[in-house]
Amino acid sequence: MPDNLLHVENLKTYFYTHRGTVKAVDGVSFDIKKGEILGLVGETGCGKSVTALSVMRLIPTPPGKIAEGKMIFEGENLVEKSESEMRKRIRGCKISMIFQEPTLALNPLFTTGTQIAHVIRTHQDVSKQEALDIALEMMKLVGIPEPVRRLKEYPHEMSGGMQQRIMIAMALACKPLLLIADEPTTALDVTIEANIIRLIQKLKEEFNMAVLFITHDLGVVAKICNRVAVMYAGNIVEEAPVLDFFENPKHPYTESLLKCIPRIALRGAGLETIKGEVPSGMNNPSGCKFHPRCPKFIGDICVNVVPTYREIYDGHHVACHLYS
Numbered sequence: 001m002p003d004n005l006l007h008v009e010n011l012k013t014y015f016y017t018h019r020g021t022v023k024a025v026d027g028v029s030f031d032i033k034k035g036e037i038l039g040l041v042g043e044t045g046c047g048k049s050v051t052a053l054s055v056m057r058l059i060p061t062p063p064g065k066i067a068e069g070k071m072i073f074e075g076e077n078l079v080e081k082s083e084s085e086m087r088k089r090i091r092g093c094k095i096s097m098i099f100q101e102p103t104l105a106l107n108p109l110f111t112t113g114t115q116i117a118h119v120i121r122t123h124q125d126v127s128k129q130e131a132l133d134i135a136l137e138m139m140k141l142v143g144i145p146e147p148v149r150r151l152k153e154y155p156h157e158m159s160g161g162m163q164q165r166i167m168i169a170m171a172l173a174c175k176p177l178l179l180i181a182d183e184p185t186t187a188l189d190v191t192i193e194a195n196i197i198r199l200i201q202k203l204k205e206e207f208n209m210a211v212l213f214i215t216h217d218l219g220v221v222a223k224i225c226n227r228v229a230v231m232y233a234g235n236i237v238e239e240a241p242v243l244d245f246f247e248n249p250k251h252p253y254t255e256s257l258l259k260c261i262p263r264i265a266l267r268g269a270g271l272e273t274i275k276g277e278v279p280s281g282m283n284n285p286s287g288c289k290f291h292p293r294c295p296k297f298i299g300d301i302c303v304n305v306v307p308t309y310r311e312i313y314d315g316h317h318v319a320c321h322l323y324s
Contacts, residue, residue, distance in 0.1 A: 011069035026234035039225035096171035102163035113151035161192035
């Protein structure tokens with residue numbers, strides 16, 4: 001589609017270990033349109049972060065490898081790009097990422113201003129002082145108080161919420177076309193989480209960029225996303241516009257996830273849970289990977305046949321034998 005900024009098709013990212021092959025991402029396909037926010041949700045271990053790192057071409061090799069698939073960004077296949085081309089032209093410039101844990105992503109040996117300026121100088125032909133001036137403007141843009149002083153501080157001198165804003169400033173420094181936000185509100189309190197969500201929405205409109213928003217928090221998805229894709233065991237099992245996703249879920253896994261959300265109207269009732277756990281990726285179930293946990297299991301077809309990922313009506317895709 002001409003309005004697609006990123007087209008991912010049959011992406012497979014495997015990790016080859018002494019115990020066997022871990023199929024962390026096992027045939028994922030999705031599109032991100034220009035200027036939209038796509039939410040990628042699912043339980044821990046389903047492959048969300050590996051999908052993001054694959055798009056950024058940051059999979060550690062060895063043991064990891066993009067074994068198959070295409071990632072078409074602005075008409076170019078990212079899988080075929082050299083590391084030097086990714087580093088110079090695309091990663092941090094056209095595609096940026098807010099990593100899940102800012103305390104691990106930020107270098108404790110350099111000031112925050114130096115780290116933001118380094119990203120700018122990697123992709124733009126500017127002097128050190130010009131890069132620091134741009135870094136200062138970015139810190140103001142993301143709402144960091146006393147930015148002149150913060151520019152010279154180290155990450156450990158800031159709170160978790162402030163560190164996350166530094167990560168956002170760094171990611172947006174070169175005005176990317178696509179921002180990947182990997183659980184950017186994890187470990188933040190509710191007030192800071194709300195501020196970060198509003199900030200991402202505001203900057204998305206200001207820069208007219210697309211966002212891949214990775215989270216396990218469906219409440220955040222409802223606030224920020226245009227469309228939602230649900231991952232399970234390395235596959236996308238359902239994708240829909242956000243309102244349709246909450247009002248008319250189709251896949252049994254999606255229905256189970258939504259039933260796990262606490263509701264005020266059901267105060268006093270116990271929370272529902274999904275029995276079992278996400279497969280490790282090394283010994284996945286045959287057929288539909290969700291069938292051992294599925295409350296709507298319908299028989300041998302679920303065990304023996306991989307369900308086709310199909311569009312059941314406009315914009316709503318699902319991989320389930322209930323709709324075949």
